Amino acid sequence: MSKILTTESGAPIADNQNSASAGEYGPLLIQDQQLLEKLARFNRERIPERVVHARGSGAYGYFEVTDEVSQFTRANFLASVGKRTEVFLRFSTVAGNLGSSDAVRDPRGFALKFYTEEGNYDLVGNNTPVFFIKDPIKFPDFIHSQKRDPFTGVQEADNVWDFWAHSPASTHQITWLFGDRGIPASYRHMNGYGSHTYQWVNEAGEAFWVKYHFKTNQGIRSLDGDQSAEVLGADADSHQRDLHQAIERGVFPSWTLYVQLMPVAEAADYRFNPFDLTKVWPHSDYPLQKVGRLVLNKNPENVFADVEQSAFSPNNFVPGIGASPDKMLQGRLFAYADAQRYRLGVNHTLLAVNAPKATEANNYGRDGLSAVNKSGRGKNYEPNSYDGPAQTDNALSAPVALNGHTGTYTTPAHTKDDDFFQAGELFRLMSAGEQERLINNIAGFLAQVTRDDIVEKNLAHFHAADENYGRRLEAAVAKLRAGDEG
Numbered sequence: 001m002s003k004i005l006t007t008e009s010g011a012p013i014a015d016n017q018n019s020a021s022a023g024e025y026g027p028l029l030i031q032d033q034q035l036l037e038k039l040a041r042f043n044r045e046r047i048p049e050r051v052v053h054a055r056g057s058g059a060y061g062y063f064e065v066t067d068e069v070s071q072f073t074r075a076n077f078l079a080s081v082g083k084r085t086e087v088f089l090r091f092s093t094v095a096g097n098l099g100s101s102d103a104v105r106d107p108r109g110f111a112l113k114f115y116t117e118e119g120n121y122d123l124v125g126n127n128t129p130v131f132f133i134k135d136p137i138k139f140p141d142f143i144h145s146q147k148r149d150p151f152t153g154v155q156e157a158d159n160v161w162d163f164w165a166h167s168p169a170s171t172h173q174i175t176w177l178f179g180d181r182g183i184p185a186s187y188r189h190m191n192g193y194g195s196h197t198y199q200w201v202n203e204a205g206e207a208f209w210v211k212y213h214f215k216t217n218q219g220i221r222s223l224d225g226d227q228s229a230e231v232l233g234a235d236a237d238s239h240q241r242d243l244h245q246a247i248e249r250g251v252f253p254s255w256t257l258y259v260q261l262m263p264v265a266e267a268a269d270y271r272f273n274p275f276d277l278t279k280v281w282p283h284s285d286y287p288l289q290k291v292g293r294l295v296l297n298k299n300p301e302n303v304f305a306d307v308e309q310s311a312f313s314p315n316n317f318v319p320g321i322g323a324s325p326d327k328m329l330q331g332r333l334f335a336y337a338d339a340q341r342y343r344l345g346v347n348h349t350l351l352a353v354n355a356p357k358a359t360e361a362n363n364y365g366r367d368g369l370s371a372v373n374k375s376g377r378g379k380n381y382e383p384n385s386y387d388g389p390a391q392t393d394n395a396l397s398a399p400v401a402l403n404g405h406t407g408t409y410t411t412p413a414h415t416k417d418d419d420f421f422q423a424g425e426l427f428r429l430m431s432a433g434e435q436e437r438l439i440n441n442i443a444g445f446l447a448q449v450t451r452d453d454i455v456e457k458n459l460a461h462f463h464a465a466d467e468n469y470g471r472r473l474e475a476a477v478a479k480l481r482a483g484d485e486g
């Protein structure tokens, strides 16, 4: 016989099919602990879903250094060629709820946890190198405008485009999202980006600004609008199924990590703000340098335990890696752990998927809901005279020079800092066919907007990016809107 079925407190259960009743016909007895506990437990199975990126898939694997980068960072997990570090990666869509579908046009999350010997390093990125906005104070409004309208209960084109009408810096990311890469065929067939600029610091204390690029070794594969409609109709879980099955078959997806590195001294005079999340650094300015290989080779044993309860925070750094002044990143340094204290509780860092694996967490944080495994021995204050865990002088990152006065600013004054030129550059890089599809994709959505002023404000952004882009989009929208009226 296999194990005996028990209650939560370990007592054997004699009948798991029939409730205990007062006589053959009922009513039921409140002394039936198995019935009460089973129903109560079931009522508590769901936890709040993530406020964004609610729908996702995850897997374990490893990162292996293939190229020497220790001259740029003293991060221990990047110290030598051949060094391997265990990782957990969670992919996600952004706007949809937990029960939504995979094959939609939406950015994809690419959240990576490195279980290093110096603590967990979380790199919480997307499959896009840029983002829609550049100030975190706009994030809740942005997300509200993209999610379901509180009155109609569906996503409204008016809200989506009204937000973008007031956020011209979105034009670059919109061009990316409605282009050919906007609907990945699977999580395996897309790149991942750290997106923000981060800081690397070497042994000598010399700092560099760094951007991360994970290039898929499966090749980029995407769906067009018709293909995605077909997949969505047939299988809401297409990305989850693909990832899980590939790993079960032993076909392990992998990515090659490259970085772009900017010496700190070059940031001030760069032609645009290098900490602006709505812009990329052209590879001609800062070429890609290879770092290593990321491989996913193990499915989680339990999706809820490891994927739903995983918690990534852009503020989880290790020595040798730090934040940049990117305002969006600065906002995110607060937002994630705060969300997780609400979503999972203050002790979420003790869950297996979130706890350090290659080292242990030692501090004087205590108690709270669902506290486990914190020994009561030793002192609960620091410093102490009893050989308790003490601080070291291993500072995580290098100091960043400041200038200016406190205040609320729009865009720092770099010589070429308008919101549109990189959207224009991206448009001009596209083949004729991709330009055509991009315009049709945007027009199909923008034409659903009911207010002329919102349409016009948005069209002005595309005109500013590239005159040809704006003119063709304007014609396509006009045609669709005329068709709607007819």
Ligand code: HEM
Binding pocket: 049, 050, 051, 052, 053, 056, 090, 091, 092, 108, 109, 110, 111, 124, 125, 126, 131, 135, 136, 137, 139, 194, 195, 196, 277, 310, 311, 312, 328, 329, 331, 332, 335, 336, 339, 340, 343
């Ligand atoms: C200031 C802007 C942003 C704010 C305030 C914000 C906030 C959040 C919050 C609260 C969560 C849910 C966390 C949780 O419950 O565990 C989340 C998830 C996520 N965000 Fe952001 N976010 C911002 C921008 C970004 C950007 C720019 C990226 C990518 C470059 C990004 C990538 C992600 C990813 C990948 C997840 C899902 C992580 C996971 O798989 O658990 N976010 N964000």
